[in-house]
Amino acid sequence: MAASSSPQLLQTQQEVVVGVxxxxxxxxxxxxxxxxxxxxxxxxxxxxxxxRLGELLHVMxxxxxxxxxxxxxxGNPFLYVDTGVPELPRRLEVGGASKxxxxxxxxxxxxxxxxxASFEMGKRNRMPIKKAFWRAGIFxxxxxVGGNESHSVxxxxxxxxxxxxxxxxxGRVLAPGRIQVFAEGSGR
Amino acid sequence: xxxxxxxxxEAMTEVLETMYFMSPIYQxxxxxxxxxxxxxxxxxxxxxxxxxxxxxxxxTSRMTSEFLACEAALPGPGQIEATVRELANVACGTFMSxxxxxxxxxxxxxxxxxxxxxxxxxxxxxxxxxxxxYLCVYLRPPGLIPPPFRWPAFSGxxxxxxxxxxxxxxx
Amino acid sequence: MTVLLVxxxxxMRRYVARTLQMTGLETxxxxxxxxxxxxxxxLDIVPDLVITNxxxxxxxxxxxxxxxxxxxxxxxxxxxxxAAEPSPT
Numbered sequence: 001m002a003a004s005s006s007p008q009l010l011q012t013q014q015e016v017v018v019g020v021x022x023x024x025x026x027x028x029x030x031x032x033x034x035x036x037x038x039x040x041x042x043x044x045x046x047x048x049x050x051x052r053l054g055e056l057l058h059v060m061x062x063x064x065x066x067x068x069x070x071x072x073x074x075g076n077p078f079l080y081v082d083t084g085v086p087e088l089p090r091r092l093e094v095g096g097a098s099k100x101x102x103x104x105x106x107x108x109x110x111x112x113x114x115x116x117a118s119f120e121m122g123k124r125n126r127m128p129i130k131k132a133f134w135r136a137g138i139f140x141x142x143x144x145v146g147g148n149e150s151h152s153v154x155x156x157x158x159x160x161x162x163x164x165x166x167x168x169x170x171g172r173v174l175a176p177g178r179i180q181v182f183a184e185g186s187g188r
Numbered sequence: 189x190x191x192x193x194x195x196x197x198e199a200m201t202e203v204l205e206t207m208y209f210m211s212p213i214y215q216x217x218x219x220x221x222x223x224x225x226x227x228x229x230x231x232x233x234x235x236x237x238x239x240x241x242x243x244x245x246x247x248t249s250r251m252t253s254e255f256l257a258c259e260a261a262l263p264g265p266g267q268i269e270a271t272v273r274e275l276a277n278v279a280c281g282t283f284m285s286x287x288x289x290x291x292x293x294x295x296x297x298x299x300x301x302x303x304x305x306x307x308x309x310x311x312x313x314x315x316x317x318x319x320x321x322y323l324c325v326y327l328r329p330p331g332l333i334p335p336p337f338r339w340p341a342f343s344g345x346x347x348x349x350x351x352x353x354x355x356x357x358x359x
Numbered sequence: 360m361t362v363l364l365v366x367x368x369x370x371m372r373r374y375v376a377r378t379l380q381m382t383g384l385e386t387x388x389x390x391x392x393x394x395x396x397x398x399x400x401x402l403d404i405v406p407d408l409v410i411t412n413x414x415x416x417x418x419x420x421x422x423x424x425x426x427x428x429x430x431x432x433x434x435x436x437x438x439x440x441x442a443a444e445p446s447p448t
Contacts, residue, residue, distance in 0.1 A: 256374070
């Protein structure tokens with residue numbers, strides 16, 4: 001699915017499922033953004049705590065060079081780290097989010113191939129994502145990348161809590177909803 | 189004394205991935221390119237030695253642009269040299285802490301390498317098509333006096349500079 | 360929050376300044392290239408936070424910290440408390 005230049009901001013009360021090579025933006029009272037069966041893909045999650053606006057990107061490959069059209073654009077920018085990750089803060093800012101209020105985390109990047117030394121796709125996805133966030137000036141607050149089990153991730157838009165489930169194991173909290181801000185008058 | 193390959197690889201990987209977003213691969217002995225930047229950090233403690241890095245010129249520009257989050261064409265020679273000095277500084281500390289975690293060392297300031305090129309026992313190509321980074325750790329024999337380790341101690345109190353403004357750079 | 364960065368390496372000052380800006384805190388960042396300049400600047404701006412390298416020319420970071428501790432002008436009482444949770448409502 002080609003990305004639109006302006007993201008559709010989902011606002012109805014429902015849980016939104018994000019598929020492979022997709023990026024969805026939603027605001028409370030939409031309850032959550034969720035993605036399943038990440039495998040070697042990585043889910044990148046961002047949440048503005050003041051607006052309770054969140055975004056979830058499910059990215060598959062590190063480099064879009066293999067998928068360039070004649071005009072130079074990637075067929076689906078959200079399939080690739082180099083084209084998908086820079087879109088994330090831009091789309092959030094269109095929705096009114098502020099970089100300074102964003103809490104971000106990423107999960108997935110499992111090594112699903114038997115011959116782990118040859119591919120390590122998860123690791124190849126992780127480094128470009130960290131680099132893209134550094135260039136965009138955004139912290140990745142938490143990450144759970146690697147292993148050899150498929151992950152599922154759910155972002156609660158009301159609290160900012162990110163739940164991570166690996167394989168069939170019970171879930172664990174990836175990004176706690178309770179975040180720290182500075183007291184009034186202390187410079188923030 | 190042999191430098192454990194696993195320790196040096198882990199140290200360099202940690203530094204390069206965290207600060208420069210690069211994933212090195214261990215390759216073994218190699219002769220550095222002539223056009224490369226070399227920096228040494230002396231250390232002293234239970235053992236005395238010199239940690240030396242050489243980085244291919246093309247790779248230094250890319251590393252600097254990643255470190256400073258700017259375009260590869262923008263960093264000047266001063267910024268590139270400073271970035272490689274910081275790489276040597278942090279890599280030396282990371283490696284020594286991993287190699288001898290229970291010992292305390294003192295480290296000198298990073299200085300340019302002036303010795304002639306020689307084969308390095310550890311090399312790390314960064315990406316299949318990129319110029320390479322070379323690494324060597326020397327252990328100097330006791331009795332050989334290293335360059336001055338620290339700047340001379342400062343003497344005298346500091347008072348406020350009465351120039352109407354701050355003495356530092358306002359970023 | 361006023362922050363003083365003290366490091367003889369300009370690239371490290373830039374790296375740390377960028378990292379501070381990424382935290383989202385409202386910061387005013389001052390820089391100094393050695394301990395002596397750091398002390399002069401600190402007396403002028405009285406920073407909330409000082410981040411310093413240790414091994415530097417013209418006064419090390421350790422000497423800077425000692426001088427700051429000894430300075431009555433830079434002692435302003437107990438450190439501030441920073442943390443508070445936002446209300447989700």
